[in-house]
Amino acid sequence: MKRAALLILAMLPGLAACGRAPELDAEIDISHVVGGEPLRLDEGHYRNAAGEEFTVGRLRYYLSLPRLRRADGSWFEPRYPAESVDAYHLVDEAKADSRRLRIGGVPAGEYVGIEFLLGVDDARNHGGAQTGALDPARGMFWTWKSGYIFLVLEGTSPESPAPGGRYSYHLGGGEPSLARRVYLPFGERSIRVEERVKPTVHLAVDVGALLSAVNPVRIAQLPEAMDPVAARPLADNAAAMFRVDHLHHEPRRRGGG
Amino acid sequence: MRRRAVILLPLIVVLLIAANGVLRQRLADIIESFPTPRPAVPAGWPAPQYDFSSNPVTASGFELGRRLFHDPRLSRDGSISCASCHQQFAAFAHLDHRVSHGLNGANGTRNAPPLFNLAWQPELMWDGAIHDLELQPLAPLGNPVEMGEALEGVLPKLQSDAEYRRRFEAAFGPGEIDSRRMLLALTQFVGTLRSADSRYDRDELSAQEREGLALFRRHCASCHREPLFTDYSYRGNGLDADSADLGRSVVSGKAEDRGRFKVPSLRNVAVSAPYMHDGRFDTLAQVLRHYASGVQDSPALDPALRGGMALSAEQQQALVAFLESLTDEAFLQDERYSEPLP
Structure with missing residues (x-):
């Protein structure tokens, strides 16, 4: 009975798509690395640019308001209903499905780059009670100064003077905001969004860059950054974590996304 | 006998289900008819911040x-x-x-x-x-x-x-x-x-309370602004030369906000002791004595309070009497x- 209901449910999107142009989408897949190595929570031991050894226990951040750039410089910006939180995505290394996000309603065509906000925009950051990725129950909300934590990186390092050798970086808030716009050009290639072809953009996000890209950070000197003043040097580093690793296209399955 | 029960049983079940539905609806109607407080703006008050x-x-x-x-x-x-x-x-x-x-x-x-x-x-x-x-x-x-x-x-x-x-x-x-x-x-x-229904709101003040109101408007109302009795600003009121509590500076990130706190409303102040962010004063008389003779200088101190307020013992009593008129018994x-x- 249950299985039959599920089957019918699974068929519904297919049925609904009949008779009109299927909605096209693009997918973003994220892999976390440290330097050249894949990130393994708690188990991997890495070194930052200053030579300090560290592990990563928690990595979470918001990717918001994605948009795709066309070759002529114009943008495709997905439109969402006013109350919707679909434009906000919480990436959590501990949750595999959170490392994949989908941009829906993309018009067919070629796109040369992607832009998103690392963090939450002021309008939503200063809003009231919200749901979905912005539900305070997700554990990314501050109450000592209400607003979202844009990025969390926590782990241990023998260099940290904090109890348990822990280090904790919580980026959020700030005036001006610590949220950063990140634009990633696809380079010589571009992605094609077509009825028969679905593109996937693979991003490699280097946690090592968070400690060194623009403002080098020593865990020994900064075991904790839990407020916007302390975390400001990290915000520019965070924006530099992202790069396009590779693109690929595969045939779209009929009826599916 | 048995046949009658066979007929009656489903009937009873149906009746019970129907009654349950009716009762639930009645209950919902009764709740909705409660005189629930609704958002309303008393005459002369500014528009609320929460929408x-x-x-x-x-x-x-x-x-x-x-x-x-x-x-x-x-x-x-x-x-x-x-x-x-x-x-x-x-x-x-x-x-x-x-x-x-x-x-x-x-x-x-x-x-x-x-x-x-x-x-x-x-x-x-x-x-x-x-x-x-x-x-x-x-x-x-x-x-x-x-x-x-x-x-x-x-x-x-x-x-x-x-x-x-x-x-x-x-x-x-x-x-x-x-x-x-x-x-x-x-x-x-x-x-x-x-x-919003104190004797102050109903304009039922005694002579001493009126005198207190006049003093209040001269000495206190610039921060404790009527009708809400606060301007919602963050100020230092001279409690400590060096505040142990960082106060507003935690949120603003500004050093000069150390030891500054939100100006509290004074409505119902007579029933909500103790006073100040750390509850250090037990009585309104102590609070008034602080403003008259206990103000400590610091970078956080509000300029209007520098040197304290010139208030005689009698004036302090009149101010306390006025503050007591802000209690909203209802x-x-x-x-x-x-x-x-x-």
Whole structure:
């Protein structure tokens, strides 16, 4: 009975798509690395640019308001209903499905780059009670100064003077905001969004860059950054974590996304 | 005989189901007919900061919020409710407590403020940490020395309670009990705690109180602005030369805000002792003595208070008399705000 209901449910999107142009989408897949190595929570031991050894226990951040750039410089910006939180995505290394996000309603065509906000925009950051990725129950909300934590990186390092050798970086808030716009050009290639072809953009996000890209950070000197003043040097580093690793296209399955 | 029972049994079942439906509807009608406090702006008051149009107050939403406010199950070990530290007879402050004790008897660091007219507050808390009334409950809920409970802990408790499931559905329609619905219900309750019916409001002041009002307008009203008796700014009032509490600077990041706190409203001040962010003064007479002769200089000190206020003992008494006229007895005894029957 249950299985039959599920089957019918699974068929519904297919049925609904009949008779009109299927909605096209693009997918973003994220892999976390440290330097050249894949990130393994708690188990991997890495070194930052200053030579300090560290592990990563928690990595979470918001990717918001994605948009795709066309070759002529114009943008495709997905439109969402006013109350919707679909434009906000919480990436959590501990949750595999959170490392994949989908941009829906993309018009067919070629796109040369992607832009998103690392963090939450002021309008939503200063809003009231919200749901979905912005539900305070997700554990990314501050109450000592209400607003979202844009990025969390926590782990241990023998260099940290904090109890348990822990280090904790919580980026959020700030005036001006610590949220950063990140634009990633696809380079010589571009992605094609077509009825028969679905593109996937693979991003490699280097946690090592968070400690060194623009403002080098020593865990020994900064075991904790839990407020916007302390975390400001990290915000520019965070924006530099992202790069396009590779693109690929595969045939779209009929009826599916 | 047996045949009659065979006919009657389904009939009884059908009748019971129908009666249950009718009774439920009647119950819902009765709840909706309660004279629930609704958002309203007293004559001469500014527009509120909180916009109830995105969270319309209904009887079932308000009643749900009232229940949540008084329910100790919201805390981690079921011992502390919002009302534990916000008592109606103290205008929802914590009478006789400099700071309040939460989970496992742990003490907080600041005096529990009274709760009323919150819809007018641009920011909440002594230091303005919270920018939206809807989000305010998250702070005491998650604070390990207050209720010590995470949303992931509270929501399953509510979701597994049939009474709450029914009440949430009555308030917000079908759907899961989530943090937003819980916060909206609490906001309907705390956002409609309105106090605007003191003798001052009814213009029933004695001669001494009138004299106090005149003094108040000369010495105090620039910060404790009528009709809400605060301008919601953050100021230093000379409590310490070197404040142990960072105050507003935690939120603003500005060094000069160290030891500055939000100007509190003075409505119901006579019933919401003790006073100041750390509850250091037990009586209004002590507060007045502080302003007359106890002001300490510091970078945080408000320029208007430098050197203290020239107030004779008699004037201080008149000011206290006036402040006592700001007590809103109807608010303190309003049964719509009191602990609901189980």
